[in-house]
Structure formats: C-alpha cells, structure tokens
Amino acid sequence: xxxxxxxxxxxxxxxxxxxxxxxxxxxxxxxxxxxxxxxxxxxxxxxxxxxxxxxxxxxxxxxxxxxxxxxxxxxxxxxxxxxxxxxxxxxxxxxxxxxxxxxxxxxxxxxxxxxxxxxxxxxxxxxxxxxxxxxxxxxxxxxxxxxxxxxxxxxxxxxxxxxxxxxxxxxxxxxxxxxxxxxxxxxxxxxxxxxxxxxxxxxxxxxxxxxxxxxxxxxxxxxxxxxxxxxxxxxxxxxxxxxxxxxxxxxxxxxxxxxxxxxxx
Amino acid sequence: xxxxxxxxxxxxxxxxxxxxxxxxxxxxxxxxxxxxxxxxxxxxxxxxxxxxxxxxxxxxxxxxxxxxxxxxxxxxxxxxxxxxxxxxxxxxxxxxxxxxxxxxxxxxxxxxxxxxxxxxxxxxxxxxxxxxxxxxxxxxxxxxxxxxxxxxxxxxxxxxxxxxxxxxxxxxxxxxxxxxxxxxxxxxxxxxxxxxxxxxxxxxxxxxxxxxxxxxxxxxxxxxxxxxxxxxxxxxxxxxxxxxxxxxxxxxxxxxxxxxxxxxxxxxxxxxxxxxxxxxxxxxxxxxxxxxxxxxxxxxxxxxxxxxxxxxxxxxxxxxxxxxxxxxxxxxxxxxxxxxxxxxxxxxxxxxxxxxxxxxxxxxxxxxxxxxxxxxxxxxxxxxxxxxxxxxxxxxxxxxxxxxxxxxxxxxxxxxxxxxxxxxxxxxxxxxxxxxxxxxxxxxxxxxxxxxxxxxxxx
Numbered sequence: 001x002x003x004x005x006x007x008x009x010x011x012x013x014x015x016x017x018x019x020x021x022x023x024x025x026x027x028x029x030x031x032x033x034x035x036x037x038x039x040x041x042x043x044x045x046x047x048x049x050x051x052x053x054x055x056x057x058x059x060x061x062x063x064x065x066x067x068x069x070x071x072x073x074x075x076x077x078x079x080x081x082x083x084x085x086x087x088x089x090x091x092x093x094x095x096x097x098x099x100x101x102x103x104x105x106x107x108x109x110x111x112x113x114x115x116x117x118x119x120x121x122x123x124x125x126x127x128x129x130x131x132x133x134x135x136x137x138x139x140x141x142x143x144x145x146x147x148x149x150x151x152x153x154x155x156x157x158x159x160x161x162x163x164x165x166x167x168x169x170x171x172x173x174x175x176x177x178x179x180x181x182x183x184x185x186x187x188x189x190x191x192x193x194x195x196x197x198x199x200x201x202x203x204x205x206x207x208x209x210x211x212x213x214x215x216x217x218x219x220x221x222x223x224x225x226x227x228x229x230x231x232x233x234x235x236x237x238x239x240x241x242x243x244x245x246x247x248x249x250x251x252x253x254x255x256x257x258x259x260x261x262x263x264x265x
Numbered sequence: 266x267x268x269x270x271x272x273x274x275x276x277x278x279x280x281x282x283x284x285x286x287x288x289x290x291x292x293x294x295x296x297x298x299x300x301x302x303x304x305x306x307x308x309x310x311x312x313x314x315x316x317x318x319x320x321x322x323x324x325x326x327x328x329x330x331x332x333x334x335x336x337x338x339x340x341x342x343x344x345x346x347x348x349x350x351x352x353x354x355x356x357x358x359x360x361x362x363x364x365x366x367x368x369x370x371x372x373x374x375x376x377x378x379x380x381x382x383x384x385x386x387x388x389x390x391x392x393x394x395x396x397x398x399x400x401x402x403x404x405x406x407x408x409x410x411x412x413x414x415x416x417x418x419x420x421x422x423x424x425x426x427x428x429x430x431x432x433x434x435x436x437x438x439x440x441x442x443x444x445x446x447x448x449x450x451x452x453x454x455x456x457x458x459x460x461x462x463x464x465x466x467x468x469x470x471x472x473x474x475x476x477x478x479x480x481x482x483x484x485x486x487x488x489x490x491x492x493x494x495x496x497x498x499x500x501x502x503x504x505x506x507x508x509x510x511x512x513x514x515x516x517x518x519x520x521x522x523x524x525x526x527x528x529x530x531x532x533x534x535x536x537x538x539x540x541x542x543x544x545x546x547x548x549x550x551x552x553x554x555x556x557x558x559x560x561x562x563x564x565x566x567x568x569x570x571x572x573x574x575x576x577x578x579x580x581x582x583x584x585x586x587x588x589x590x591x592x593x594x595x596x597x598x599x600x601x602x603x604x605x606x607x608x609x610x611x612x613x614x615x616x617x618x619x620x621x622x623x624x625x626x627x628x629x630x631x632x633x634x635x636x637x638x639x640x641x642x643x644x645x646x647x648x649x650x651x652x653x654x655x656x657x658x659x660x661x662x663x664x665x666x667x668x669x670x671x672x673x674x675x676x677x678x679x680x681x682x683x684x685x686x687x688x689x690x691x692x693x694x695x696x697x698x699x700x701x702x703x704x705x706x707x708x709x710x711x712x713x714x715x716x717x718x719x720x721x722x723x724x
Contacts, residue, residue: 029360033676036363040673043666047705049724050713072716079724128669132714133723135661156721163723200723207721 006142009157013134013164017127020172024119030112031120038090038124045086046132049079073205080201083125084194087175090121091182114183115176115232122175126168134164153208162214163204166221170200173221173228180231196220355683358636359676361567365504366675369643370668372508373515373651382461383516384655390517392416397519409521413529416522420530424537424544431559432551443562447490447506451483454509490562503565507640511647515655523652527645527696534690549688565643568635636679642691646671649699657707662714666706670698 025031053075060067094117102110141157148154174193181189200220206213377383389396392415395408430439456479463470486506489499518526537543552559650667657663674695682689717724 029356032360032363033356036669036672036676039669043669043702046710046713046724047702050705050709053713054709069720072720072722075713076717076722076724083724128665129724131665132662133718135665136715137718139661160721163721167723204721204723 001141001143001145001147003142005157006138009134009141009161010138012158012161013130013138014127014168016165017123017130017168020123021127025123028112031116034094034112034117034120035124035127037093038121039128041086041090042083042125042128045082046079049075049082052078076201077198080197081194083129084178084197087121087125087178088182091118091179094121094179114179118176118179119172119232120175121179122172123168125175126171129171130164130168133167134160153210155210156208159207159210159214163217166214166217167200169221170197170217170224173224176228177224177231196224355679358567359679362636362638362675362679363672365500365565365567366638366643366646366672367668369504369508369511369647370650370671372504373511373647374654374664376458376462376508376512377515377651377654380461380465382464383512383651385516386519387516389519392419393518393522395522397521405521409519409525412519412522413525416526417529417533420533421544428544428548428551431548439560443560444487444491447487447562448483450506450509451486451502452479454506454513455479455482458509458512496566500565500567503640504643507565507643508647510640511644511651514644514648515651518648520652520656523648524700527649528700530645531690531692531696534692538688538690546688563640564637565640566635566637568637636682638691642695645692646675646695646699649696649703653699653703653707657703658711660707660711662711663703663706666702666710667699670702671695674698 021035025035053071056071056074057068060071062068095114098110098112098114098117101112102108105111137157137160147156153159174197177189178193181187181193200217203213203217203220393412394415395411397405397408399405399408427439456475459475459479485494485498486502488494489502490506514523534545537545540546548559650664650671653667654664674697675691678689678691678694
C-alpha cells in the first residue's frame with residue numbers, strides 16, 4: 001500500500017493505454033472525438049446492464065448468497081453481450097460518419113479510414129472499461145491498509161493491474177477484428193469475438209486462483225493480438241520490412257489528372 | 266455560450282484578446298483545387314448542405330490539419346465553402362474546447378478530492394436561504410425547489426438588467442461591474458484558495474511572500490483578461506477563475522439545491538437563447554446590430570486570428586458575434602450585485618468577401634476560425650463534475666461518467682452549432698447527460714461495479 005503500489009499498479013494497468021493514446025490518438029482531433037464517443041457508448045451499455053442487474057437483485061431474495069452470486073454471473077454475462085451490441089451500434093454509427101466525412105472532404109475520401117476507426121474505438125472501449133474496473137481499487141491503494149488480512153490473496157492489486165492491462169489490449173484487438181468482421185460480413189469471426197469476451201469474463205470468475213485466470217487470459221490476449229494484426233493487413237513481410245528499416249520501392253503510379261497519389265489504406 | 270467566429274476582427278477594437286501578442290505564423294497558400302472547385306460550388310452548395318445535414322456526425326472532416334487558417338476564396342460561392350470549412354474545422358474546434366473544459370474540471374476535481382475545505386458545510390449563500398437540514402424528504406425537496414426559484418430569478422433579473430444596460434449603452438457601468446467581479450475572483454477567492462491549499466499540505470508561507478504572489482497573480486490576471494495579453498495566458502486565467510467560481514458554488518450550494526439549480530439553469534439557458542424575446546438572444550442581436558463584440562472578459566476564446574492583406578475593410582462591416590457571458594460571483598458577506606451565469610453558444614455570421622478582382626494567390630486574408638465558450642458553461646460543467654466528485658461516496662466512476670457525458674454533450678452541441686449556425690445554448694445537452702449519468706451511475710452502476718470488484722470479476 002502507499003504511493004509505490006499506487007504508481008506501480010497504475011503504470012502497469014494504464015501504461016500501454018496511455019502510450020497508445022499519446023502516440024496514435026492525441027495528435028488527431030477526429031480520433032480523440034471517436035475515442036470519447038466510444039467511451040460514451042461503453043458507458044451506456046454498462047448502464048443498461050446495471051439496470052438489469054439491479055432490477056434482478058431487487059426482485060430476488062437478498063439473503064441467499066448463492067443466488068446473489070448467480071445473479072452477478074448473469075449480470076456480467078448480460079453486460080458482456082450488451083458491450084458487444086453497443087460495439088456493433090458504434091460500428092454502424094462510424095460507418096455512417098465515414099460516408100459523411102467522405103462527402104464533405106475535398107477529394108471524396110474520408111480523412112480517416114474504417115480500420116483506424118476500428119482501432120480507436122477498440123482502444124476507447126478498452127480504456128474506459130479498464131478505468132471503470134480498476135480506478136476505485138487504485139484510489140484505495142494509496143491509503144493505509146494491509147492486503148488480504150482476512151485471508152484473501154495478497155496479490156490483489158498487482159493482479160488487478162495486470163488484468164486491466166489485458167482488458168485494454170483485448171478490447172483494442174476485439175475492436176479491430178469486430179469491425180473488420182462486420183465490414184466483410186464474416187459472422188463466424190463476430191461470434192468468435194463475442195465468445196472470447198465471454199470466456200475472458202468467465203475466466204476472471206476463477207480469481208483468486210490466478211494461475212488459472214491470468215495465464216489463459218494472456219494467452220487469449222496474445223492470440224487475439226496476432227489475429228488482429230493479420231486482420232488489419234499486417235503480415236510477416238511487413239514486420240520484416242519494418243524491422244530492417246528498408247525503403248520500399250514505390251511502384252505506384254502518379255495520376256496527373258487530379259494531381260493526387262492514390263491513397264492506400 | 267459557444268460562439269463560432271468566422272470573421273476577423275475590425276480594427277476599431279480597442280481592447281480585444283485577439284489583437285494581443287500572438288506569434289504569427291505564415292499563412293498557408295491557397296490550395297490548388299480550391300479554384301477548380303469554385304464553379305461547381307454554386308450548384309453543389311445546397312446539395313452539400315442537405316447531405317451534410319443528413320449525415321453529419323460528431324467527427325468532422327479534419328484530417329489532422331495543423332494550420333489555423335485557410336485562405337478564403339473570394340468567389341461568390343463562399344457560403345458553400347464556408348459551410349464546408351465550418352464542418353471541416355469542426356473537429357479541431359471540438360478539441361480546442363475539450364482541452365480547457367477538461368483542464369477546468371481536473372482543477373476542480375483535484376481540489377475537491379484533496380482540500381477538505383470545499384466539501385465542508387459552512388453555511389449557505391443568501392441566494393439559497395432555505396436550509397436542507399430538515400427531517401422529512403418532502404420538506405427538503407420543497408426547500409431545494411424554493412432555493413432554485415430564488416437563484417434563477419436573481420439570475421434572470423440580473424441578466425435583464427445587464428441587457429438593459431447594454432441597450433442603453435451604459436458601457437462604463439458594465440465595465441466597472443466586470444472589473445469589480447474579476448478583482449474579487451482574482452484576489453479574494455485566490456487568497457482563500459491558496460490559504461486552504463497551504464493548510465491542507467501544512468506548508469507555511471509568510472505574509473510578504475503571500476502578498477507578493479497574490480498581487481502578481483491578480484495584477485497579471487486583470488491585465489490579461491481585460492486588456493491585452495498572450496492568448497494562452499488569458500485562457501489559463503479564465504480557466505482558473507472559472508474553477509474558483511465553481512468551487513465556491515460547490516461549497517456553498519446545498520446538495521439537492523445544486524442539482525435542481527443545474528437542471529433549472531439549463532432550461533433557463535435554452536429559453537433565454539432560443540426564444541425570440543429571450544434576454545440573451547436580444548443581447549446578441551443588439552451586439553450584432555452594433556457590430557461590437559461583447560466584453561471579452563467573460564468569454565473563453567480558443568481562436569487565434571490575424572489578418573493579412575485586404576481583409577480589413579471588408580470584414581469591418583461584418584458582424585462579429587459572440588458572446589456569452591458569464592460572470593458569477595456570490596459573496597456572502599458583501600452585498601453586491603451578483604453577476605450571473607449565462608451560457609450560450611453563438612456563432613458569428615461569416616462574411617462573404619466580395620472582391621472578385623483578387624486572384625487566387627492574393628486571397629491570403631486570414632479568417633479567424635475559432636469557437637468561443639462562455640465562462641458560465643465552464644463553471645456549471647465544473648460544478649456538476651465537482652459535486653459528483655464531492656458527494657458520490659468516494660466513487661471515481663461517477664465522476665468519470667459525468668466527465669464523459671459532459672464532453673459528449675459539448676461535442677453534440679458543437680455539431681448542432683455547425684449545422685444550424687446560430688447562437689445555441691451550451692448547457693442543456695451536457696447538463697442533461699451529466700445529470701442522467703450522475704444519478705444512474707451513482708445508484709445503479711456503482712453497486713454493480715463494487716460487487717464485481719469485490720469478487721475481482723471483470724466484464
């Protein structure tokens with residue numbers, strides 16, 4: 001407890017998110033707006049899920065702890081499904097916005113591509129989800145106290161921080177895959193994303209048995225990352241080219257009539 | 266109020282933050298395609314307007330342009346291009362307002378969470394005389410409604426008084442009033458704030474140092490706000506006085522009254538700006554008729570402008586609007602006229618330059634593209650978020666939810682501004698979202714998230 005734990009956990013949980021924000025989002029006003037709007041959509045989905053959970057709790061027997069736990073599981077599942085539903089709704093909104101932007105622009109092309117929007121929306125869901133999950137825990141970690149004095153795990157803070165980092169990455173990857181799947185109508189990919197979200201949320205139910213929850217979650221994160229990388233157009237060739245810092249041969253053709261270089265996505 | 270400036274300032278402006286010391290950048294050359302597109306502009310203008318109305322989104326076509334001005338085409342199709350440019354520059358303006366609103370809220374939240382003084386109950390303002398320490402819920406509700414009625418009527422009276430003064434050109438009185446209120450904010454409230462912060466962190470400061478610090482802070486603030494100063498410094502001072510005012514409101518408004526007042530003032534804002542006989546609308550129209558900007562002391566301006574070339578004589582005849590005005594101060598012990606907080610969004614009518622003889626390269630007149638937001642908006646947004654931080658049982662989720670809600674409301678309002686191009690109130694959408702999110706997050710989401718966190722479950 002204290003400043004060490006607070007700063008350590010904050011940087012573990014939000015370091016990647018903050019760096020991604022600074023390097024990729026903060027420079028472009030449009031992306032910042034997409035980020036904030038994505039956070040808003042996630043909040044609305046959380047609100048609806050909380051309403052459902054709240055109503056179910058109030059209609060049920062408060063004393064029965066097994067029932068309450070079951071309702072919590074139910075609430076978490078509903079929340080996951082609603083988050084994905086709102087991700088779909090955000091996809092629809094961004095598609096419309098993309099068309100609008102393309103109309104308004106001078107050269108008929110939108111200043112931001114759908115893939116970039118997918119990434120930013122995924123990041124926004126990840127950041128707001130991570131923040132909502134862990135900010136109160138971080139605030140408590142500044143104060144005095146002993147973790148796990150009643151027999152709970154003493155690793156609560158650090159595992160929460162690592163779980164949050166995983167959640168941020170997962171949402172980013174899910175965003176990329178989801179938008180691409182919606183765009184190309186690959187419904188199996190959609191179902192897989194929703195299923196992996198449910199599995200991830202379900203794995204956290206195994207806490208505090210951290211070996212069973214953290215390790216599989218990170219395996220899922222890495223595999224989602226690889227999948228998102230290939231979905232976004234990455235390939236081994238790209239990675240090698242990037243690492244070797246070679247200048248690619250430019251074999252694009254200059255179109256003189258419009259004085260424009262065809263823009264690659 | 267949010268004002269959207271499309272025209273550069275006239276030269277007769279004596280004191281205007283836009284003539285202040287800003288580093289000039291060389292304006293970018295006219296884009297080659299602009300001239301090519303000019304002939305089709307007339308036909309496509311209405312088409313684009315309809316399209317843009319239909320498919321407009323919060324994100325505007327601003328592909329990360331870092332320039333702050335665009336040469337205006339001097340052809341008759343300026344209206345269409347101005348619409349396009351308005352919408353194009355929308356994303357950048359949204360961010361130019363997100364940043365100060367966020368900074369103000371961060372200052373207020375940081376103070377509320379650390380300095381105990383602003384969450385202690387130490388009496389109430391004279392404008393909210395009814396106490397909320399009553400046993401029954403109904404009585405408490407009634408008292409808060411009565412407090413709200415008194416507060417809103419005070420604000421209405423003062424706004425009408427201000428409009429009357431403005432109409433009858435009593436500029437000296439208004440100037441004096443504004444100077445007095447900013448003096449109060451910059452010296453007295455800063456002194457109290459600094460004292461409380463020093464007490465919280467147990468730092469000792471001797472009176473000479475204190476006098477030196479407060480004197481410099483206040484004097485530079487007065488100069489920046491009422492006269493000339495670097496734009497960023499002026500913006501920083503406006504943010505600071507908004508935060509100070511919001512902190513005063515958070516401290517002295519009782520709980521339920523604060524929420525009811527927030528709701529009532531957004532309704533009042535809606536009425537005052539949009540109704541034909543609304544005081545703020547009359548104010549704006551009077552200012553537009555007279556071609557004057559309203560006092561820059563109470564508006565946050567995000568724009569930078571400079572004019573090059575032939576712009577001045579044409580734009581001098583144009584309307585410059587903006588205003589929002591907000592000044593609010595409530596001091597218990599001193600009986601002064603309280604100023605009020607009004608918030609509106611305004612947009613200046615953009616001038617359509619009509620000098621067809623200039624060639625494409627000569628149209629290097631810079632147009633100011635900026636948005637202005639009234640300080641009242643800053644204050645009430647910060648009051649909402651600060652109250653959420655102060656009273657939401659130590660929960661950060663509520664504060665963050667209100668913060669996101671306010672930003673989204675601001676974004677939507679700016680979108681409406683780009684579409685409707687007239688004065689719009691800045692409070693209603695943001696405050697509505699903020700209130701909805703506050704109450705729902707505090708009562709519904711918080712138990713859910715707390716229960717999840719206690720089992721270390723992630724959704």
